[in-house]
Amino acid sequence: MPRYLIRPNASLASRALNFVGNQLHHEAHPAQLAALRDHRRTDPFYDDLQRWLSEMGRGKVLPLSGEGAEHNPITGTRIWHMAQEHAEKLRREIDGVEVVADRVMELIRPSKTATLAAKESMETGDPWHLEAIGLKDVGNGSRKGGKGVTVVVLDTGVAADHPEIAGRVKGSFTFDTENWKAEVQDPPQDTQGHGTHVTGLICGKTVGVAPEAEVIDGVMLPKGIGKMSDFILAMEWAGQQPEVQLVNLSAGLPGYLEEMATAVSGLMAVGVLPVVAVGNEGRNRTRSPGNFVEVISVGASNDAGKVASFSGGGTVSSAGHSYKVPDLVAPGQAIYSCDMDGGYDAWDGTSMATPIVSGIAALLLEEDPHITVTDLTEELMERCQDLGQPEDRQGRGLLRWEVPS
Numbered sequence: 001m002p003r004y005l006i007r008p009n010a011s012l013a014s015r016a017l018n019f020v021g022n023q024l025h026h027e028a029h030p031a032q033l034a035a036l037r038d039h040r041r042t043d044p045f046y047d048d049l050q051r052w053l054s055e056m057g058r059g060k061v062l063p064l065s066g067e068g069a070e071h072n073p074i075t076g077t078r079i080w081h082m083a084q085e086h087a088e089k090l091r092r093e094i095d096g097v098e099v100v101a102d103r104v105m106e107l108i109r110p111s112k113t114a115t116l117a118a119k120e121s122m123e124t125g126d127p128w129h130l131e132a133i134g135l136k137d138v139g140n141g142s143r144k145g146g147k148g149v150t151v152v153v154l155d156t157g158v159a160a161d162h163p164e165i166a167g168r169v170k171g172s173f174t175f176d177t178e179n180w181k182a183e184v185q186d187p188p189q190d191t192q193g194h195g196t197h198v199t200g201l202i203c204g205k206t207v208g209v210a211p212e213a214e215v216i217d218g219v220m221l222p223k224g225i226g227k228m229s230d231f232i233l234a235m236e237w238a239g240q241q242p243e244v245q246l247v248n249l250s251a252g253l254p255g256y257l258e259e260m261a262t263a264v265s266g267l268m269a270v271g272v273l274p275v276v277a278v279g280n281e282g283r284n285r286t287r288s289p290g291n292f293v294e295v296i297s298v299g300a301s302n303d304a305g306k307v308a309s310f311s312g313g314g315t316v317s318s319a320g321h322s323y324k325v326p327d328l329v330a331p332g333q334a335i336y337s338c339d340m341d342g343g344y345d346a347w348d349g350t351s352m353a354t355p356i357v358s359g360i361a362a363l364l365l366e367e368d369p370h371i372t373v374t375d376l377t378e379e380l381m382e383r384c385q386d387l388g389q390p391e392d393r394q395g396r397g398l399l400r401w402e403v404p405s
Contacts, residue, residue: 122336154238159190
């Protein structure tokens, strides 16, 4: 039977969920998660859904993701196997329900920089992205930062034995949606190379922004391909890990998809900030979830201090409101980081800019471990340098650790 995602069609924000004062500190996580569970438990929508399921019987509908309020509190989404006729019946009989067929979700694919060769080691000037964002001691391995901060990288996997990131990957997991669980992967493996490149930019010794941060690897996109149900399970898993403060994501689907917005809102409600690539299709094109107000939406800049031509951006309209994305940009063109087979390679993509932003967020979290989600968001915005380009290209501008006076 086909697989469907079932959720209330109103946005999480309009259902009175408030995360303004929620902290990213791990000690605050249990209470924030409990509050979100209570929010789901008191929503009459789920009682109506449970009654409908009981009336239909298990021979016609097979839940994959659990049925009670304790299941899927982050996304508020149920995953069911059922025939198309039963999906249509559900739409007719439950007010406010959204029933969406599971679909393929892909990596926002970067490209290798054609003008730069792979290298065995970094030389002065190779990690130009660090100098561009105002970090000192560029690329010499002496910088510290991000200690005590944990970032989930939802990607293709990580080659954790790469010398650049050795000791920084504290766990690796794959996702089994049919049994609705995350499984330990030991040793960690990268299925395509993207996740290793991204991880290096977060916590690499010479190319990383926050060399003391730790990463948990979630293989959401094996070989660059997953499904929406993998995304929902990954959001649930990441949001329920008490040590996690940041989620780095470089995947999405074109356009504005409301069913994904509630998932990332739930992360913020438990004190986890999603940092998401906006896409590589250029002007007036964006991807979900990188085009949501509930995330830090990241575009790419180049070494000339301009927005890269491939970097996505535009105006998004939702629930009667319009806003511009991305929120900000970071270096994303000709960016050297870890090759999964060893050494270093240079890639172009908003996928490269996104972990740079996650790295700066980790540095800010180390400075103020009890900062709230909204204050961290504001701090990131305030550190942006105006590049003099339209808001729907640069957002607030180039994110920097040290903003020029």
